[in-house]
Amino acid sequence: MKQDIEKVLLSEETIAAKVKELGAQIAKDYADKNPLIVSVLRGSFVFMADLVRAIDVPCTVDFMSVSSYGGGTTSSGEVKITKDFDVSIEGRHLIIVEDILDSGRTLSYLMKTLKARGAASIALCTFLDKPERRVVPVEVAYKGFTVPDAFIVGYGLDYDQKYRNLPYVGVLKSSVYEGK
Ligand SMILES: O=P(O)(O)OC[C@H]1O[C@H](OP(=O)(O)OP(=O)(O)O)[C@H](O)[C@@H]1O
Numbered sequence: 001m002k003q004d005i006e007k008v009l010l011s012e013e014t015i016a017a018k019v020k021e022l023g024a025q026i027a028k029d030y031a032d033k034n035p036l037i038v039s040v041l042r043g044s045f046v047f048m049a050d051l052v053r054a055i056d057v058p059c060t061v062d063f064m065s066v067s068s069y070g071g072g073t074t075s076s077g078e079v080k081i082t083k084d085f086d087v088s089i090e091g092r093h094l095i096i097v098e099d100i101l102d103s104g105r106t107l108s109y110l111m112k113t114l115k116a117r118g119a120a121s122i123a124l125c126t127f128l129d130k131p132e133r134r135v136v137p138v139e140v141a142y143k144g145f146t147v148p149d150a151f152i153v154g155y156g157l158d159y160d161q162k163y164r165n166l167p168y169v170g171v172l173k174s175s176v177y178e179g180k
């Protein structure tokens with residue numbers, strides 16, 4: 001797998017330090033709120049697993065899955081929830097955990113939809129942010145790293161469902177996807 005990586009952007013150590021920092025901040029902000037921490041599958045599963053172990057206050061977890069609709073290579077912003085919550089979110093303080101914020105279409109739609117269901121509050125925690133690509137504005141409460149507009153894999157992020165298991169974040173060699 002390493003031979004397909006152009007450059008390592010974030011090492012395991014760099015990631016671990018940042019996740020600890022984010023977890024401590026969330027623990028401080030949500031000490032007596034029993035937040036519901038929500039992982040948006042699949043990309044966020046690695047970040048989620050590390051993050052919740054860095055949050056040293058009572059909380060619960062749940063998982064949801066979404067798929068973007070739209071023709072061609074860009075999503076229309078319409079999102080279908082393909083796996084919904086297993087618990088009611090009414091009156092709960094939600095923290096949505098994502099691996100990467102790109103155009104913002106997925107998150108913008110998701111946050112709007114969840115607000116309408118009566119959550120007490122909703123905050124977004126994204127591991128990576130690619131601000132150059134933003135089409136729809138999204139408010140971010142907790143952010144790991146800002147990344148350049150390159151195709152990134154590892155630590156949950158895939159190309160063609162592969163590379164999610166890399167323990168670091170790297171830029172994928174263009175030869176891997178060119179000609180596909
Ligand atoms: O800001 P946006 O342009 O909406 O893109 C961000 C979303 O795209 C990726 O998920 P993807 O749909 O590729 O699925 P995955 O999580 O299963 O990898 C990523 O995990 C975010 O969920």
Ligand SMILES: Nc1nc2[nH]cnc2c(=O)[nH]1
Pocket residue numbers: 100102130150151152153157158159
């Ligand atoms: N794997 C991966 N998914 C993305 N979704 C939006 N941007 C990216 C990216 O750079 N890499």
Ligand SMILES: [Mg+2]
Pocket residue numbers: 040041042043044099
């Ligand atoms: Mg995703």
